[in-house]
Amino acid sequence: NLVARSQYVRLPNYRELSSQQEEELLKRHLNRVTDTCIPEEEAIRRIERVVIDEWVAAARKKERGFPHEFLYTILKECRLKKFYEIDPGDSWMIAAAHKDLPVFVPGWEDSTLGNIYAARCITGAITDVRTVRSGIEYMIALAEWYRRMSQDSSIGFFQIGGGIAGDFPICVVPMLNQDVVTTLVPEWGYFCQISDSTTSFGSYSGAVPNEKITWGKLNIDTPKFIIESDATIVAPLIFAKIL
Template sequence: MKATSVSQFIHVHYRHFNAASLRDASKGYMSHLDRGGQMLVTLAGAMSTAELGLSLSEMIRRDKVHAICCTGANLEEDVFNLVAHNHYERIPHYRELSAHDEQSLLKRHLNRVTDTCIPEEEAMRRVERAVFEEWALAERRGERRFPHEFLYRLLRQETLKAHYQIDPQDSWLYAAAEKDLPMFVPGWEDSTLGNIYAAHCMTKKLRNVHTVRTGVEYMMELAEWYGRVTATQSIGFFQVGGGIAGDFPICVVPMLSQDLRKENVALWGYFCQISDSTTSYGSYSGAVPNEKITWGKLGAETPKFIIESDATIVAPLMFAYVLEW
């Protein structure tokens, strides 16, 4: 087969079913940007441990992504990978593991995420020691920051640089910190670092539980950002996976229009969701796009796409398409 670009390959071969949805959604993404729009990307699942930073970081640097809403796990796991990559252990035959095999991994302090084990000491505890100093410093100064702002500080100050085990250009959070990208991390408390923060507050090593700002404050920050940007530009919504990373930010529109009763609130200008969880009763992936119309999140004319496939396959392909455009 003649060598070709990713975008050309997609145009030639991706013609039907989820493949066609991928192609159409990629074209829609570019059309939205070409019209002067911005794009919010949401990250659920284990996309950072899946090393999505290899493609997402360049999307951020090239101004193809303008804000991110992610789980606390995705926020921290990009940094874990940055400082402990060489200590990660891949388990290609993870489907064959017995309960005793899993117990053996626990004894070795290896936390499994599908086919990849995150090493506790080199990743979690290494970052804990560094970020604790930032939490404690902020507490002494009477300062309060969002979870992502503490990690931005670690990266900008190069606190952990001696431990970098991948090129920081392949870290999406590093790229975001360089851009000071707007970031929203709902439910951060259920992440590893969120658990660690709670533990330090319980042991009184940290005495002010409010030093790290909360999800309600993130929603207020999101509302301010959304209103300011949509005064002049449309914002698209690119959702990777389901859950709170997507459910939280998409609600800002009805909150502004129905709860704050603001007039002429702009709807999301583009919507795409990648998920291998089929949308159904009680599905993890949430409502289909048209249902979101009834909640005042999307409009009848909003370009809408669902790609029912593995995000670790689809997202890098779409990002490659956009970057080649």
Template sequence: MKITEFLKHNYRHFNAAALIDAAEGYKTHLDNNGKMMITLAGAMSTAELGISLAEMIRQDKVQIITCTGANLEEDVFNLVAHDYYERIPNYRDLSPEQENDLLSRHMNRVTDTCIPEMEAMRRIENVILEEWVKADQAGEVFFPHEFFYKILLSGKLDKSFQIDPKDSWLLEAAKKNLPIIVPGWEDSTLGNMYAGHVIAGDIKDVHTVKGGIQYMMFLADWYTKNATEDSTVGFFQIGGGIAGDFPICVVPMLHQDLQRDSIPLWGYFCQISDSTTSYGSYSGAVPNEKITWGKLGIDTPKYIIESDATIVAPLVFAIVLDQ
């Protein structure tokens, strides 16, 4: 039995049914000539979402991605250092002393998975620093994701790959030069390293790496060119936080601040979140609240799946991919 057949036979009610509805809505949106943005919060790259997301990119099921700086870099960490990762199934039982032991071994824990600092973070730092310095000395500026595209496409890391490269979503995105928005990149391991190199004087111009305002300007231009009445842009949000909050605001910005009233609202919306519906929690806000902010319309297809994205997202992708 195909995955899709199994899901449609068994997932009939509650969050399970919402998963099916959201996935079918995703397919309908694409079938109607729509485009889709996927946003990645949390630690989805360390959760190895790349296994399914890379295939979505290959099959043109996603046209633009917004992600945190952590998700941007952690896909590459996994690509080059997977063999050195450690899984800790009993992470809830760790004592402070055991956590400190992990620190002493330079193993940075993300839930049940430890990222090896030396094999992953420092290896990437050494390679990307060359690109930062090169751009700085040439007076050039690039977005964070463009620097990653440079090192991935250069072949400098090829011999270090420790997983099948087809399971790296960022490598697949680089091959297609997929637009990526990375708000708050400064809040990432490499963002911290970049700040350190600027402070140390290795990089003279802090603006060598572009920031959030430039990303919003880029997104405004992209959305203006790609969102039409015949081809609206959908919004598939994995988790909450800045990865979702930042890009969805481009529509009210275009309408209210630039008076581009003819530009369509987002044409589809789905959020996978384990934040229960609540007052004062943006991540727990129901989609209808976005109507009052000029992000979604009355007739916009809206879905919310209150569940663990590490479980749900690959299943939604499987339906979209007809697996």
């Protein structure tokens, strides 16, 4: 983590925590995600203050941007530099910002920053709710990107984990082919997922790749792979080999 790395708290025995112990974590402003607690003040609030300034300034100038674009601006201007706890050269976010890497963030509205943004709109600090562009606009931007990039090369889909982060982008293909229709695009060139989810009724994260054929996301000949393991271990190994 670029910010507050040393302040995160690990709880390997998280399954044994009582309700009272969970409440104590809340009082310490430690928000638990499985075995790791995010330090609210050191991680979230430090970033919040800088991001809110960026949102408010954009609203006043009647400018709009995607969630990641505001963060890119902040990182390029080194406005969080005093809080860095790792070498910036090891931060994927900083690298992405300087390369202007296309990023599509589904469900941002359900994130901590999304909640903060909604709160600032309610209080009136941000005068135009449209200042941060929406998830629908992300899909439109993704569609434009996919159409453009798939003209010259096949695009693979490498998924880490599951949920909306996986289903949102993969759906751009059936959306273009079944709903827009005007110009058909090729299905994803390959599919690989690292997941520890098991197949169950209604589960997307644990669904086998062949299920995606029925939705028009993949075709019969698409190379398909599922790696059933811990992504925090497997993904770095794959990236080290490929990159």
